[in-house]
Amino acid sequence: MAQSNIKVAVQKFGNFLSSMVMPNIGAFIAWGLITALFIPTGFFPNENLAKLVDPMVKYLLPLLIGYTGGKLVHDQRGGVVGAIATMGVIVGSDIPMFLGAMIMGPLGGYIIKKFDQFIEGKVKTGFEMLINNFSAGILGGILAILAFLGVSPAVDGFTGALVVGVDWMVAHGLLPLTSILIEPAKILFLNNAINHGILSPIGAEQIRTNGQSILLLLETNPGPGLGILLAYCFFGKGTAKQSAPGAAIIHFIGGIHEIYFPYVLMRPLLIIAAILGGMSGVFTFVLLGGGLQAVASPGSILAILAATPGNAGSYVANISGVLVAAIVSFIVGSLILKTGKQTEDLDEAARKMQEMKGKKSSVAGSFTKQQGEVPASVQKIVFACDAGMGSSAMGASLLRKKVKQANLNISVTNTAISNIPSEAQIVITQKELTPRAQNKVPDAYHISVDNFLSSPEYDKLIDQLKNDHTTSKAEEEKKVSAENNTDSNDGLLKEENVFLNQHFSSKEEAIRFAGSVLVKGGYVEENYVEAMIERDNMTSTYMGNDVAIPHGTEEAKKNVLRSGFTVIQVPEGVDFDGEKVRLIFGIAGKDGTHLEILSGIAITCSDMDNIEKMVHAKSAKELMTIIQRN
Template sequence: MAQSNIKVAVQKFGNFLSSMVMPNIGAFIAWGLITALFIEKGFFPNESLAKLVDPMVTYLLPLLIGYTGGKLVHEQRGGVVGAIATMGVIVGSGIPMFLGAMIMGPLGGYVIKKFDRAIEGKVKTGFEMLVNNFSAGILGGILAILAFLGVGPAVDTFTGWLMAGVDWMVAHGLLPLTSILIEPAKVLFLNNAINHGILSPIGAEQIRTDGQSILLLLEANPGPGLGILLAYAFFSRGLAKQSAPGAAIIHFFGGIHEIYFPYILMRPLLIVAAILGGMSGVFTFVLLGGGLQAIASPGSILAILAATPGGAYMANIAGVLVATIVSFAVASLILKTGKEKAEDIEEASKKMQEMKGKKSSVANTLTTNQGAMPNNVQKIVFACDAGMGSSAMGASLLRKKVKEAGLSISVTNTAISNLPNDAQIVITQEELTPRAQNKLPDAYHISVDNFLSSPEYDKLIDKLKNDHDTPTEELVEEVEKEAAPVEQDDSLLRKENVFLNQEFANKEEAIRFAGRVLVDSGYVEESYIEAMIERDNMTSTFMGNDVAIPHGTEEAKKAVLKSGFTVLQVPQGVDFDGEKVRLIFGIAGKDGTHLEILSGIAITCSDMANIEKMVKAETAEELMELLNGEGTSS
């Protein structure tokens, strides 16, 4: 328990340090460009313009970090006091004081925050501005003096020890060993603290004396992360394999190293690949004389090339390439020989967000991602990509719950792109919630990872019961219209489209089989099959309770000729991204004519006892009777 608490504390600390640096990356880039272009050993040496370099790295960058750190703690006043305090540590030191700014900025914000709370409600009317200004000035001044006398010299001494240690490691050929600390620390989101708090100040000193610094490549090298992402692209499967190429481009050219951290979290052993890749890259830099003449921020290959001095291109490119090759080789071995399972990039991304201090925990299968629920809810909308399958099933289940609770609340389903502006509550699969929030930011959003786990909806029903006014006549009419039975077309599900005792090697084979049945039955055009694959790749069509409902994308609706279903019984199950599926319902929906039967399927499949009966059904007629509610649990 204690170890877990320590880990969480370290992760939050790393996230806070990153939050001080990331908003100011533009300033680091500006300083880096001016340095690379105009210093004596730059691309276009210019003595006048080079005068900008020292003031920017000495004053501008630390002050921005200090201001941001203070603002994170106590908004504008915290930022101002944090900047004043940072000025003391800058003047009290002889080197760029990024680390000191990371200390004094938040400290300044914390001190003024405590003061403001202490005097809250005690200042006489008319004296607020006077007290605010003088308190910020006095406390900021005191902190600046303390920083000048104590913190600046202390950080100066500490940095001197680090520089001596680095010199010793370089002299003894041990610099590659720094990767043992740097690579794991990056995954804990301490990358900005290491790069800008420790390596950059020492590197800036080396640039002043030597014209370049190898230290600026230790954290910025994109090779280790690129190798891991390429290994996923070649040797993984599922969503991780599909997303890895795009992540590799963003990481390598965009310099966003955080994008590969979830892939390591999926397979923690991959940290070995990152460490060995980092060590190999550093060894190559040392061997060939690599280095940068400015900070490469963000850690993009483009930023590295822009900050590379004229004679170090071969060394820097070789170091990145070697790191990529070694990391790729080790990661490939780990992925190919490790335990076979479907890597869950979404789950790993949640872990990453938790490490960064953001809310993304899942309580059971129903989680909210906003504050208080709106009062007097009258309209709930389930949304999915196409509005054809999963959202219709979820809406059916919740509508049944709403009716049983005696509530007059409209429950409908639609595609995310068609979300109505008057929707008060929007329910989506977890992966789709961000899209729904962008479409309708003012609604109350709920994420669901199991549309068929109807008991989970009781939580929502309980909240609605506690605060629901008398519905309007218009709403009652709308609810009654939704609940009215629709004449069911017997051609939607035919006996010849029910397939028992099927076996599939993987989910794609199963989806293609279902799609082929829909095509051969005249429900859809040939292109619909690929759209079914694409839809499942976007967001899994696994619904929970061993059920999947593959269907096409929203764009593929034009390929639907008429509504229809196919049912595949897979007693031994087939893997849908790590979830076992034993019943597959291939769906083609046109003009809502499929919704009545889909509603029935949803209600039947919400009970695992019914699932077991359908999986054991010995004839197509028996399975169809169960879907129609004959012999099922209520």
């Protein structure tokens, strides 16, 4: 349990950082392009346009991070107060205050959130705007002063200690070990301070006496960053994967190392890849006698080649060091991205900050309103998940039953996020997927759900819709039949696919077992099993109520031969990202023919009494009877 808690805490910490940085990746790229093009050592030096570089990195980027961090904690007001507080650390330091922004942004959002909770219901009518404006201004101003006087010096002291550490390692000849400090310091945007403040002056003396200096390669080596970006190209998700190739070009050819820092912040464990890549590169430089005869600025492969002494041995040594660093960081980065849970999309990362509130998904689950009020005259509600054949189908089944019971003339369907129809008025997704759904249909009313099986929560939405919709049950049943276009599929749940009293050491082992059953039954091709693992890594297939429904990704639908199910009883439970799962429903869906039986499973599993009966069932037939009863 302690190990599981540590894992969850590490994931939350990673989400904390990525949720503030990654939504602003466009600003980082814009700054990187301007820097690569117009600084004195850029491709098209331009003194006037180069004036944009310093203000962007010192003011724009930290303010965006601080605003985003505050907004994630307490929406618009949190963002405003977070930005005000961030100005304190920006003005109080001469270095780009990204770390300070990551502290003050969320802190500002948290403080104003607590204030709003304290005064809720206590403000007289007509004074709301006055109180809101003055409270944000006063609290933001106080936090800015505290940041200027306290946080900024503390961050300066921390970064100064890193610089001293690098200086000590260089002085004692521990060159490969310098990467332990250089690579993390670079992520904090101290690359220029280290390179030009420490390594370049010492390197200049070595060049005067020896004709070249290896020190000038320690920070400028583009290999570690290139390897990480290439790992994202192959094993990343969503916009991170899509933007990584362009970032790799800017980094490797343009020499703007800062462009890959946000990608590391998105998955903090990638700092290990950067360190090991850096150490391997430095070791190769030492082994082969690499070095530069001038400072390579920016840290581009072109600048490094231009500053390499004009002999074959030096070129081989320097190119080898860069390649070795890239290969090592690529291998380590790939392992981290493949084995760890990562967000599917850079935009999705913007909502991950909510996980930092310390609230685990409860059995009851919760709705989180994302925008505005429930629209009037609702005709279409859409449940969406990645593949559109598992969790969303179960959620739609439960809400559809509620809609019928309330005599509401509303269509309730499920689909993959990529296929959400533009006419959808209400879109319901797991909270990790809501940002993707918002990008797909920004004008819809979006609801985030912690637990698709939490039937009581759907009553809240039904209550809001009742006043505007009436219809007969018969009419709605006809509509549902037309939507599903499916016949009875009781034959999909077969006794030989029900397994009792199973034991698993990990969720991956459990998912692979479920997948192997589907393969042996002729429902799917073998590579569908890996797609099931990938799907759960993208967004957990834990549904709540001790139930998980592992299934493949949307891309893996082509590997489904025919619809089928497997039911696996795990009385002692297996851990799914900190949640105990005792019933596993492995799913393969073909052309929607599995939706009717999945609807029955959803309704059955919404009642914990049924869960207990299935967990303690003594035979496959007994377990199937409980499901088919609904």
